[in-house]
Amino acid sequence: MTADVKDSLDSKKNKLTLSRDTSGAAKLKRLNEILRDPTAKLESIKLHNYTMTKEMSSAVANAVKKISLGLKELDLSNTTLQDSEAQVISEGLGNPYAKLDILRLTNCGITFQGIMHLAIALKSNSTNLKELDLHNDDLSDHGIKILCLCLEDPSNSLERLNLENCRVNEGGCATLARALQSNPGHLKELCLSYNHIGQTGIQSLADLLKSSVIETLQLSHCRITQDGCAALASGLRYKPSPLKQLDLSSNTLEDSGVKALLAFLQDKDCKLHTLKLANCSVSQNGFGYLGRALRSNPTHIRKLDLSNNASGEDAIRTLFEAIQDTHCKLEELKLCWCKLGENSCPYLSLVLSSNSSLRTLDLSHNKLQSTGVQHLAKGLASPVCHVESLRLSQCHITEEGFIALATALHTNPSHLKELDISKNKPGASGIQQLTDIQRNPQSLLRKLDTSPYTRHTST
Known part of the structure; x- marks a missing residue:
């Protein structure tokens, strides 16, 4: 056994990280050694920057479904998955003995066919998975439609879903929102950043927020306008929202978009503690609205990012006056590139x-x-x-x-x-x-x- 493979096994935490520098044969050998050991316990497998082979995918699938191993996390980020390998691993995920909590397939080049295999597996065994990370995979709206087959299943209990930069457009976002609305009681974190979801997509998300339990919503670089922000704000005001973190950075919200959020931020039932509005074309009036929100509700917002908004010194004064209040509980303030x-x-x-x-x-x-x-x-x-x-x-x-x-x-x-x-x-x-x-x-x-x-x- 080579030193770099040996060092990748953390026996105390039952984690196996197969590094980029380790040869494919050594990776496979090490994993098979663990699978042959009847006393082995392995909670996490991380296999990064690797071109998946049929033999390795079979070993990974066996690890997933071996109940005595106790695998909870599988991270194949930046590992190229061909359709055949995706199918083998998905069959392991669909096994009733699989108890996986976390599945990360970031930047794996999954095709539409691969997503079909994954969705079928998760639909047949979706009661355990809590986190699914597919960011930087080219799902497009067709892939999202297939994925929604498992998301709308009543047995699905997914809590965290990352679809950043997955080429989700308006139609895909609307399909996703409808699927989550049909099963709204579990998902707590949703990331759709770097997708062009459009006005139709944002309106669908606003409708979802009226009934969901989402606590973290990331929508940076989504081409959301001031009208989209108004729609989102209406969904957040529909009932006391459980939302705690909201990222709208790098969208053209302008001052009117921030004003639309004001009623939500001033609501005594608002639970939001992190607000990111970096690079949102916010100017003097927008900063004034945020100052009013902090004065009205000084104990909730803990983290505020307003970087890269050309506020200038007059605009920032109102905000600073609000933060000076001894009741204000703001813990983190970012004002980079604000002139x-x-x-x-x-x-x-x-x-x-x-x-x-x-x-x-x-x-x-x-x-x-x-x-x-x-x-x-x-x-x-x-x-x-x-x-x-x-x-x-x-x-x-x-x-x-x-x-x-x-x-x-x-x-x-x-x-x-x-x-x-x-x-x-x-x-x-x-x-x-x-x-x-x-x-x-x-x-x-x-x-x-x-x-x-x-x-x-x-x-």
């Missing part, structure tokens, strides 16, 4: 010195400059500030700003664990002072990135 300048920093300083809940703040790629960072440093020095991760990459900060940060961390050394101040111009003294802070036994700073800006040149 913030040094004039935003006094407001940010007030946030840091008044809100003890904030743990992560990302202001990278804003022109804060050293004068702005000096204001930030005053907030960091406050005993109220409990920020653990601060990112200021490429913020036009010079030596004076670095020294101000070091002084603040010397005053309040007990919270910050991670500081990214890369791609700035610290000068020798700036780096030295922050390095000294990191070496201070009282400081919790463990991760410090001061790497310089590197300009790529053509050769």
Whole structure:
């Protein structure tokens, strides 16, 4: 047995990872050794970056259906599956003795025929599977229609479904939503990011949300417009929604789309704690709506990502005023690429010195400059500030700003664990002072990135 195969078996956790560097014959040999051992227990098999053979697919299928092995997770990500191999593995999944909880087939090149084999297997034995990951597989609407045969089965108890970048269009999304509506009591996480689901698709999802128990919904890069956002918001307001995480990043929602979400966000029964609206063309009014939502319902939203929205300093002020409220429980705020300048920093300083809940703040790629960072440093020095991760990459900060940060961390050394101040111009003294802070036994700073800006040149 080669060393790399031996090292891939974690006997304490009953996990077998067959690495990319291991030869196909060694992979097969190791798995067959485990299958021949009547006392073997194996909860997880991960076989990545591999061209599946008939012999290996048979071994995997035997592992899935061997009840004494106790296999719960099968991950074949980036492993090429031909139709014949997909059929053999699917037959193993369909065996009544199979007790698999997690199946990951990311980027496996599954064809329509392969999806048919998989759907038939899951329909015949769907009571155990909790997570199915097919992202980066070219399912298209025809594949989704076949997959829905098992999703609408009353015995299906799937809780997590990942269909990111599966070429799902409006018709496929509508078919999926109808299937999930017919069996709405189980699915808690749904990812449809990087699919062009259109207005019809988003309306179907809105109807699904009226009866589902979905807690996490990921819809980034789905070409959703402000009208689509309004439809989605109507579904979320239909009844107290169980939704806890919503990702609408990289859709053209604009301010009117954010306004459509306002009633849902302000609802006292809203359970949402993570909202991602990065790159959504949100401007001043949109930031104002979010500020109103945080003031009306300050204890729910814990993570907010508004990166790459050209807010500017006037737009951000309303949001900062809401976060300053001592009742606000926001823990993570991302504002990269938001065209913030040094004039935003006094407001940010007030946030840091008044809100003890904030743990992560990302202001990278804003022109804060050293004068702005000096204001930030005053907030960091406050005993109220409990920020653990601060990112200021490429913020036009010079030596004076670095020294101000070091002084603040010397005053309040007990919270910050991670500081990214890369791609700035610290000068020798700036780096030295922050390095000294990191070496201070009282400081919790463990991760410090001061790497310089590197300009790529053509050769």
